[in-house]
Amino acid sequence: MQLYLSQLIGVAVYNHSKEKIGKVLDLVAVDINKISPRISGLIVKRGINKETVFIPQSDIAKLSEKEIRLSTDIVDLTPFIHRPEEVLLANDIYDKQIVDIDDRRLTRVNDLVIEENQNLLHLKGVDVSAAGLLDRLHIPNVANVIKRNLVEWEDVQFLGGASPMKFKIQYQNLESLHPMDIARIIFEGPGYKQGSRVLSALKEPIVAEVIESLSPKLQKNLIESMKIEDVADVIKHMSPDKATDLLLALGYEYAKKILPLLEKKQATIIEQLLHYPENTTGAYMTTEYIAIPQGITLEQLYSRVRSQENLPDFLLYFYVLENEFSNKLVGVISMYELFSQDLRSRVESSMIKNLISSYPNDHIKDTLKKMYRYNLSALPVVTRSDRKLLGIVTFRDAIMTYLPKRWKLRIRQVFTS
Amino acid sequence: MNNHNQTKSTLIHHIMTLLRVRKFGALKYLMILGPGLVATAAGNDAGGIATYAVAGAQFGLKFLWLLIPLTIGLYIVQEMSARLGAVTGKGFSDLIRENFSLRTTVFMMIILFVANAGVVVSNFAGMAASFEMFGISKYISVPLISIFLWWIIVKGNYHKVEKLFILMSTILLSYIAAALFAKPYWGEVAINIVKPSFSFSPGYIGLLIAFVGTTIAPYMQMYAQSSVVEKGITMSTYKFERIDTLIGCVFSNIVTLFIIIATAYTLYPAGIKIESASDAAKALVPFAGNFAKILFGVGLLGASMLAAAVISLTTSFSVCNAFGWECGVNRNLEEAPIFYSLFTILIVMSATITLSPAISLIQLLLSLQVLNGILLPVELLFIMKLINNKTLMGKYTNHKVFNFSAWTITILVSICALLYIFMELFRIVSPLIKF
Numbered sequence: 001m002q003l004y005l006s007q008l009i010g011v012a013v014y015n016h017s018k019e020k021i022g023k024v025l026d027l028v029a030v031d032i033n034k035i036s037p038r039i040s041g042l043i044v045k046r047g048i049n050k051e052t053v054f055i056p057q058s059d060i061a062k063l064s065e066k067e068i069r070l071s072t073d074i075v076d077l078t079p080f081i082h083r084p085e086e087v088l089l090a091n092d093i094y095d096k097q098i099v100d101i102d103d104r105r106l107t108r109v110n111d112l113v114i115e116e117n118q119n120l121l122h123l124k125g126v127d128v129s130a131a132g133l134l135d136r137l138h139i140p141n142v143a144n145v146i147k148r149n150l151v152e153w154e155d156v157q158f159l160g161g162a163s164p165m166k167f168k169i170q171y172q173n174l175e176s177l178h179p180m181d182i183a184r185i186i187f188e189g190p191g192y193k194q195g196s197r198v199l200s201a202l203k204e205p206i207v208a209e210v211i212e213s214l215s216p217k218l219q220k221n222l223i224e225s226m227k228i229e230d231v232a233d234v235i236k237h238m239s240p241d242k243a244t245d246l247l248l249a250l251g252y253e254y255a256k257k258i259l260p261l262l263e264k265k266q267a268t269i270i271e272q273l274l275h276y277p278e279n280t281t282g283a284y285m286t287t288e289y290i291a292i293p294q295g296i297t298l299e300q301l302y303s304r305v306r307s308q309e310n311l312p313d314f315l316l317y318f319y320v321l322e323n324e325f326s327n328k329l330v331g332v333i334s335m336y337e338l339f340s341q342d343l344r345s346r347v348e349s350s351m352i353k354n355l356i357s358s359y360p361n362d363h364i365k366d367t368l369k370k371m372y373r374y375n376l377s378a379l380p381v382v383t384r385s386d387r388k389l390l391g392i393v394t395f396r397d398a399i400m401t402y403l404p405k406r407w408k409l410r411i412r413q414v415f416t417s
Numbered sequence: 418m419n420n421h422n423q424t425k426s427t428l429i430h431h432i433m434t435l436l437r438v439r440k441f442g443a444l445k446y447l448m449i450l451g452p453g454l455v456a457t458a459a460g461n462d463a464g465g466i467a468t469y470a471v472a473g474a475q476f477g478l479k480f481l482w483l484l485i486p487l488t489i490g491l492y493i494v495q496e497m498s499a500r501l502g503a504v505t506g507k508g509f510s511d512l513i514r515e516n517f518s519l520r521t522t523v524f525m526m527i528i529l530f531v532a533n534a535g536v537v538v539s540n541f542a543g544m545a546a547s548f549e550m551f552g553i554s555k556y557i558s559v560p561l562i563s564i565f566l567w568w569i570i571v572k573g574n575y576h577k578v579e580k581l582f583i584l585m586s587t588i589l590l591s592y593i594a595a596a597l598f599a600k601p602y603w604g605e606v607a608i609n610i611v612k613p614s615f616s617f618s619p620g621y622i623g624l625l626i627a628f629v630g631t632t633i634a635p636y637m638q639m640y641a642q643s644s645v646v647e648k649g650i651t652m653s654t655y656k657f658e659r660i661d662t663l664i665g666c667v668f669s670n671i672v673t674l675f676i677i678i679a680t681a682y683t684l685y686p687a688g689i690k691i692e693s694a695s696d697a698a699k700a701l702v703p704f705a706g707n708f709a710k711i712l713f714g715v716g717l718l719g720a721s722m723l724a725a726a727v728i729s730l731t732t733s734f735s736v737c738n739a740f741g742w743e744c745g746v747n748r749n750l751e752e753a754p755i756f757y758s759l760f761t762i763l764i765v766m767s768a769t770i771t772l773s774p775a776i777s778l779i780q781l782l783l784s785l786q787v788l789n790g791i792l793l794p795v796e797l798l799f800i801m802k803l804i805n806n807k808t809l810m811g812k813y814t815n816h817k818v819f820n821f822s823a824w825t826i827t828i829l830v831s832i833c834a835l836l837y838i839f840m841e842l843f844r845i846v847s848p849l850i851k852f
Contacts, residue, residue, distance in 0.1 A: 095514050095522075097741065108514065108741025128741060136519050188745070195506070221649045252436050259429045267428050274435035 002124065005089055005112040006136045007065035013044050013055065016073045021053075022046035024068065027089040027114070028054070029123050033170040035154040039114065039121035042068070043080050043088070052080040057121055085167045089123065092160075092167075098126060099157040101173050104181050106188060111136060113150060125152045159186075159198055171202050179209035187218060196225040208237035216249035223250060232261035239313075240269035241286045241391070272390075281367045282360030284401065285381045285391035288312035292347065293324040294331075299343040301333075314394045316377050320351050327388040329355065329380055357382045360390055368398045461672050462724035463543020463717060464536060464789075465631045466589065467782040469673050470697040472624055473680030474689060478609035480628060481677060484670050485610065487632045490826045492666040494797065497804045497815070497823065498638040499662055502645035503655045504813045509639050510739035512803050525799060526736050532635045532792040533732040534763055536724065539785040541767040542778045543721030546694035550714045555772060563768040566726060571750060571757055575726065582726070585719020589672075591701060591712050596675040598704035599682035606678060619840055626837045627783050629830060630790025632673070636728050638800065639735055652813065676700075691779055725767070733759035791838065794831040801827060 005027065013021045026043040041056040053075065061071035087093065093109050100107050110132030115124040129149035134141045157173040174182060182202070186195040199207055199222065211219055211234060223231050223246075235243050235258070243266060247255045259267060269287055276282025289312055292301055301318060305311070320331040331351035341350045357380045358367040371379050371393070378394040472480040498509070505512060510529070514522045541559065548558035569578050615621075641662070650658050680700045684691065691697050698713035705712050730746065737744035737756045744756035771781070801823060805814045815823060 095519065097511075105743060106741070107743075110741065130740065133519070133523075133740060137523060217649050221651050224651065224653055247432075247436065252433070255436050256433060259432055260425075264425045264428065267425065267432065271428055271432045271435065274432060 001116045003063070003065060003114045003116065004127065004132075004135065005094070005114060006132075008063075008068075008114065009090060011065060011068055013042070013068045013070065015070045015075060016061070018069075019073075021055075021070070021075055025052055026091055027121075029087045029089055030085060032085075032087045032158065032167055036115070036122040036124055037087070037153065039089075039123060040086070046077075051077075053077055054080040060119075060121075063116060063121075087167050093158065097159055098128075099159065099174060099177075099185055100128065100151055101155050101157055101176065102151075104177060104185070106185055123153055125150045126156055160194065169201065171198065174198070175202055175206055179206055180213050182206070183210045183213050187214075196222055200226055200230050204233050205237045207234045208242075211246065212238065212242050216245075219246060219249045220251070223254070228257060229261065232258055235262060236266065239286055239288045240266055241273055241284075241288075244270045244273045276360055279364055280360060281358050281362045281364050281381055281393055282390070284364050284367075284397045285360070285393045286312070286314070286397075287391045288314075289317075289319055289380075289392045290315065291319045291321050291389060293321050294348055295323070295346065297344055297346055298338060298341055298350070301347060302338055302343065314378060314392070314396065317392075318347075319380055319389055319392070320347055321389065329357070329382050329387050329389040331355065332380065355380070357387075358393065359384050364393075364397070364401055367393055368401060371395065371398065461586075461589065461669055461720065462536070462540055463546070463721040464539035464634075464782050464786045465673070466676065466717065466720065467539075467543070467691070467697065467779055468624070468627045468631045468786050469676040470680045470684075470700065471691045471779070471783060472628060473677040473700075474684035474691045474696070475624070476621070477681045477685040478606060478677065479614050479616075480624075481606065481609040481674070482611065482613045483625075483628060484674055487629065488666050488670045489822070490830075491633050491670070492663055493819070493823050493826060494633055494638060494800070495641050495662050495666060496659060497800055498642040499645045499650075499658055500655070500813060501800070501803055501810075502642035503650050503652050503658060504810050506646055506651070508643045508646055508735060508738055509800075510735035512809070513799060514739045516803060516806065516809065517799075522739055525795075526739055528792050528795050529635060529639070530732060530736060532789055532796070533639075533728050534766065535785040535788045536634060536636055537729050537732075537763050538767040538770050539782045540721040540725040540728070541771040542781045542785075543694075543717055544725070545771050546778045546782075547714045547718040547721065549693065549778070550695050550698065550710055555778075559768050559771050562722075563764050566722070567761065567764050570726060570730065570746070570760065575746065579723065579726070582719045582723035585715055586723055587719075588712055588716035589720055591705060591716070592672065592679050593675040595701045595704040596678040596682070599679055599700075601678050601682050610674075619844065622833075622837055622840060623787055624783070626790035626833055627786035628790075629833060630788070630793055631786040632670070633793060633830070634789050635793055635796045636731060638796065639731055640727070643731065643734070692777065693779060697779075725764075729760055729763040729767075732763060733757075787837065790830075791834045794827060794834050797827040797830060 008024055008027065011024045013024060015021055022044040024042050025045040028040050028043060029037045030040045031037045039057055041054055042060070043052050044055055045052055055070065055075065059070045059072050059075075060068060062069040082088065089112055093112060096109055097106055098109055099105070107128040109126050110129065111127035112123060113125040113127060115122050127148055127150055129147065131141050131144070131146040131148045134146065155173075157171060158169055160169055174185075177185070186198050199210060202210070211222065214222065235246065238246065243262075247258075247270065250258070262270075273282065273285075273287070290305060290308070292304060296304075305315075305318075316335050318333045318335070319329055320333060322328040322330050331348065331353045332355060333347055333351040337350045356370060356374050356376060358370060360381050360383070367379055367381075371377070378392045380392050381390045382388060383390060501507075501509070501512065507515075510522075510526065513525050517525070541562070544562050545555035545559050549555060569575050645658060680691075680697070683700045683703060684696070689696055689699060694713065694717060695710065698710050701709035701713055733756050734744050736759055737753070742755040743753040745753065748756065750757050770776075771778070804810060804823075805820065807814060814820075
């Protein structure tokens with residue numbers, strides 16, 4: 001049998017000998033992160049003194065929207081104490097924002113569906129429709145014109161409320177969305193304060209991607225409300241160029257605090273990247289690419305790529321260096337060659353030696369023109385003197401140059417243009 | 418440079434040196450300026466202009482004493498709304514839904530919808546009035562404007578057109594020049610600013626309520642709070658937002674001052690009662706001569722279009738947010754049907770009311786400001802409850818002196834509204850008692 005929470009609240013509770021104990025004030029759920037959380041009992045408000053007592057679910061004999069009858073006469077009259085990990089359905093979930101995972105959108109809890117099955121109560125789903133609202137307001141829904149819209153509890157992500165909660169929420173549902181959607185949802189809905197609490201509970205690589213997708217302003221606001229150790233952990237999952245952009249967005253004072261917490265390796269690259277002035281190719285390039293020495297076969301290249309733990313975002317070209325210890329760029333080999341050439345041949349035989357490259361101090365627009373003219377998706381950036389490979393510029397950076405603001409997430413609903 | 422040998426601390430030192438030379442956007446703090454200014458400047462919409470012009474034409478300088486208390490009141494109210502937004506990162510309707518019962522939320526949304534719908538209607542009346550000045554009947558202009566507004570917001574690019582509206586509405590600043598050209602006696606102006614005057618005539622009280630209601634309009638608080646949230650202002654940069662709010666309040670009331678001066682020294686001595694927008698434009702004649710009509714007409718049109726668009730969007734947005742429906746101008750019609758339905762309802766309703774033949778546009782403008790004034794205390798009560806909620810605001814609740822002033826304003830506004838309601842009731846009931 002299914003019941004709505006709104007039908008249960010305010011219902012009279014009688015003990016076994018039909019004496020009235022009070023009215024239902026709230027329902028207590030545990031295991032809120034499970035597919036269907038168990039209802040552990042009722043909070044009942046007693047008569048005049050407005051004391052609240054807890055009635056365990058096992059004492060309920062009969063439950064309906066008219067009355068609730070208990071199987072016992074013995075009721076523990078000690079006032080209810082809200083213990084950690086207990087969720088009060090009406091108090092904590094009603095009217096709060098949730099994410100409908102399938103539709104990737106924010107909505108509000110208008111009602112909750114409780115299922116009774118073999119004398120056990122479970123939280124089954126959420127009503128997000130206007131019909132749920134009408135029901136709670138006791139306004140008749142004439143001929144059911146407005147349809148109910150129920151979402152299963154396993155398909156929603158509960159975000160908690162504005163103030164800290166007594167229970168821990170797991171966000172695996174939210175994590176299944178694209179980082180861009182996560183960013184959009186938590187900033188359009190709960191705002192920074194609650195948003196940063198949600199964010200710091202997500203896995204670090206996901207947080208890193210969410211933060212990368214934000215505009216500098218949102219980044220700054222968000223990070224100011226996060227713990228500095230958490231921020232440092234997140235930056236460790238960023239590529240050095242993204243971390244550099246973030247440091248620039250955060251400003252001098254914040255950078256001073258966070259730098260000692262970063263790894264030396266990452267800081268070294270950040271330092272080098274910071275040398276390139278704005279609008280130069282160096283300031284736009286990424287240091288995440290795959291470089292291989294001359295002399296290996298395509299098969300060896302293939303297994304190297306496969307064994308690499310974190311593949312770069314952009315992976316269309318492999319950069320061939322003079323040897324294992326030198327950084328001098330001698331050629332570029334496209335990923336297509338792995339499919340079209342004999343895997344036993346050496347990389348030199350299929351690499352392009354006549355390189356189109358750019359220097360770190362070139363203006364970014366000149367580099368992009370070159371990429372367009374030669375129809376390349378990425379261009380290596382090398383030193384002028386000895387052609388040492390410093391990084392690559394990809395077509396994504398081209399988009400960033402021309403559409404800087406629109407491609408980063410900002411909150412825009414009505415006002416800010 | 419040899420990075421392999423340097424220690425981590427020298428490395429950090431190097432990075433900091435490099436960061437120091439980078440500019441962190443010198444304009445950073447200027448960017449924050451804005452929401453407060455726009456929110457309060459938008460208060461000078463069609464309803465505002467009509468109210469101030471009528472006040473000046475009918476009572477001369479008798480309303481000037483309200484300006485200082487109203488500026489303080491406006492600042493206190495706007496500051497609380499901005500602070501609610503900066504601390505919680507949520508809009509007004511979200512806070513209502515999450516902190517009050519569902520019934521209260523519905524009640525509050527109805528109040529806000531009615532108050533804001535009133536403002537939208539008054540701005541439609543403003544548009545119609547500005548077209549009438551050029552001899553275009555409202556039966557032609559209103560349907561065309563409605564279709565135009567609906568189309569640019571639902572299908573077109575509203576943000577490009579918005580700049581044009583803002584530009585047009587700045588023309589109304591010519592009232593400042595007009596006031597100077599009217600050669601006011603500054604001594605008299607100064608005395609009337611500090612010397613309170615009061616009258617129990619229904620005309621005066623009605624206008625007083627309208628004056629308060631249009632200066633501290635409920636939608637301005639919603640606007641301030643939402644734009645603080647959207648601009649991402651948090652408590653760390655809040656001190657700049659506070660200055661912005663203050664500048665906005667002072668600026669908007671300076672404009673009010675000049676509108677009253679201009680009308681008080683041109684229309685009041687001549688005994689011209691404002692019955693149409695053309696009468697209000699006459700105040701600009703000493704300054705602009707034959708162009709007065711054009712200046713006033715274009716300015717009024719811009720201000721009305723801007724306010725009508727922004728307020729109908731804000732209202733639909735707030736209502737949708739409270740009930741968890743998809744909303745925002747970056748959604749399309751299919752994604753956010755209720756949002757656009759509410760918006761359409763507001764536009765169609767406003768057009769219909771404006772077109773009803775029996776109504777004088779200026780009279781309509783005034784009575785809608787009265788409606789705002791009556792609904793304002795309800796909204797203020799909720800702001801007070803939210804801002805002093807410790808779990809929500811933490812250490813940013815009102816401090817003692819501020820809280821006292823805020824309550825004083827709430828109570829004064831409530832008294833005014835109740836007084837008006839009683840007088841209206843009395844007016845209706847008294848003929849019946851005689852029998």
